[in-house]
Structures are given as C-alpha cells and as structure tokens.
Amino acid sequence: QSVLTQPPSVSGAPGQRVTISCTGSSSNIGAGYNVHWYQQLPGTAPKLLIYANNNRPSGVPDRFSGSKSGTSASLAITGLQAEDEADYYCQSYDSSLSPPHWVFGGGTKLTVL
Amino acid sequence: EVQLVETGGGLIQPGGSLRLSCAASGLTVSRNYMSWVRQAPGKGLEWVSVIYSDGRTYYTDSVKGRFTISRDSSKDTLFLQMNSLRAEDAAVYYCANHFGGVIVGDYYMDVWGKGTTVTVSS
Numbered sequence: 360q361s362v363l364t365q366p367p368s369v370s371g372a373p374g375q376r377v378t379i380s381c382t383g384s385s386s387n388i389g390a391g392y393n394v395h396w397y398q399q400l401p402g403t404a405p406k407l408l409i410y411a412n413n414n415r416p417s418g419v420p421d422r423f424s425g426s427k428s429g430t431s432a433s434l435a436i437t438g439l440q441a442e443d444e445a446d447y448y449c450q451s452y453d454s455s456l457s458p459p460h461w462v463f464g465g466g467t468k469l470t471v472l
Numbered sequence: 473e474v475q476l477v478e479t480g481g482g483l484i485q486p487g488g489s490l491r492l493s494c495a496a497s498g499l500t501v502s503r504n505y506m507s508w509v510r511q512a513p514g515k516g517l518e519w520v521s522v523i524y525s526d527g528r529t530y531y532t533d534s535v536k537g538r539f540t541i542s543r544d545s546s547k548d549t550l551f552l553q554m555n556s557l558r559a560e561d562a563a564v565y566y567c568a569n570h571f572g573g574v575i576v577g578d579y580y581m582d583v584w585g586k587g588t589t590v591t592v593s594s
Contacts, residue, residue, distance in 0.1 A: 361516060390577075392577045392578060393573065393577075393578040393580070395580040395581075397517075397581075403586070404566055404584045404585065404586050404587055405509075405517065405566070405581075405584055406584065407580060407581065407582050407584075410572060410580045410582070411572065411573070411578065411580070416582070448516065448517055450517075450580065450581070451577075452576070452577035452578070452579075454577065457533075458530045459577070460519055460522070460530060460532065461507070461519045461522075461579075461581075462519065463516055463517040463518065463519070464516070465516045466516040466517070
C-alpha cells in the first residue's frame with residue numbers, strides 16, 4: 360500500500376484533457392510538503408515532470424500542469440498526445456515515517472485511446 | 473550534461489550479496505543528496521536509501537541492517553552494498569540526485585540513471 364494514493368489508470372482521446380489525482384494525509388501533502396510528478400515512458404527511467412507542486416522543468420510542454428490543495432494534488436494534461444502514454448507518479452515527503460522520507464504514489468497508467 | 477550510470481546488477485541467489493555503483497558526470501556526488509530508488513517488476517517506485525551531503529545515511533525499514541549506501545568522492549560514484557538479499561529485493565534500482573527546496577522534505581529527484589536490474593532467485 361502506497362502512502363500516496365493514485366488511480367491505477369486513466370484514459371483519454373487525443374486532444375482531450377485528463378487529470379490524475381494524488382491523495383495523501385496530514386503527515387505528507389497536508390503537512391505542507393511539496394508534491395512532484397514523474398513521467399515514466401515504457402521501458403525507461405522516471406523523468407521529472409512537475410516540481411514543487413506546479414513548476415515545469417525546462418523542456419516540459421505547458422500542456423502539463425500541477426496543483427495542490429489540502430491533502431491532495433493533481434496533474435493535468437491538456438491536448439493529449441499519443442506520446443503522453445506512460446506511467447505517472449506523484450511524490451512527496453512523509454514526516455510520520457521512521458526515518459521521515461520521500462514517498463511515491465502507486466502510479467497511474469495513462470492510456471491514449 | 474548531467475548523467476548518472478548504474479552498474480552492478482545481476483542474478484543472485486537468496487542470501488547473497490551485490491554491490492551497485494552509480495557513476496556521476498556533471499555533478500559532484502559529495503555535495504548533493506543522492507538516493508537509491510527501486511521498482512519491482514510491474515510495480516511502482518519505492519525509495520530505498522539516501523546519503524546526505526554531510527554523510528548522514530537513511531534507509532527504508534525493509535532494507536535497514538542489510539543495505540549500506542556510500543560514496544567515493546574521488547570518483548564521483550555512489551554505491552549500494554546489498555547483503556542478505558531476499559526475493560522481494562528483486563527490482564530495477566535507480567540512483568537519483570536530489571535538488572531544490574528550502575527543507576529536505578521539499579527536495580525532488582531531478583536526475584535519474586537508467587537503472588540496473590537485480591534478480592534474486594535460486
């Protein structure tokens with residue numbers, strides 16, 4: 360069981376908008392720690408997609424955006440493209456663990472129909 | 473260009489040992505926080521261990537006492553010594569560099585290696 364909860368899968372047609380949720384608790388997202396998102400294309404390593412809730416590293420299209428509120432966060436992808444088909448992971452930090460450490464969501468598989 | 477390259481994975485029997493290496497280029501291992509993250513077959517990402525720039529080390533509970541993270545500053549290389557390996561340790565192991573944030577809790581992993589595969593089986 361992951362500390363952060365994501366839906367196992369989402370899907371959308373090309374051009375559509377999809378969102379992926381990431382639900383935590385008062386010891387991680389709700390404690391004020393930032394949420395980061397990673398994209399993992401099939402057979403490759405994770406890649407940083409969104410950092411500090413809503414910031415995009417250089418080279419990441421502005422079709423990707425993040426938000427955070429309370430104990431949850433969301434990743435939104437607009438103008439869905441075939442190359443967006445991948446697994447997406449949220450990540451935060453949990454202060455209730457011993458030792459406190461970084462935690463990931465279980466991952467969400469995005470299928471482009 | 474910043475790059476991390478992991479090596480050392482392979483097939484090992486339960487109870488055996490392996491030492492993973494992560495060679496860094498474009499960044500100084502000893503000045504950064506660096507972690508090992510693993511991904512079991514068909515599963516999600518799991519943080520395993522971190523070494524801080526000041527040398528402090530931390531581990532997830534399931535590997536405490538069996539795994540040791542270390543670094544060689546002269547070679548800009550990160551290591552993970554894995555002893556008493558179990559079937560549940562089988563995974564792709566990634567090294568990752570931490571960056572950003574005012575506090576440790578806000579650090580994110582901005583650079584990842586391509587991973588090295590550890591298979592534990594008799």
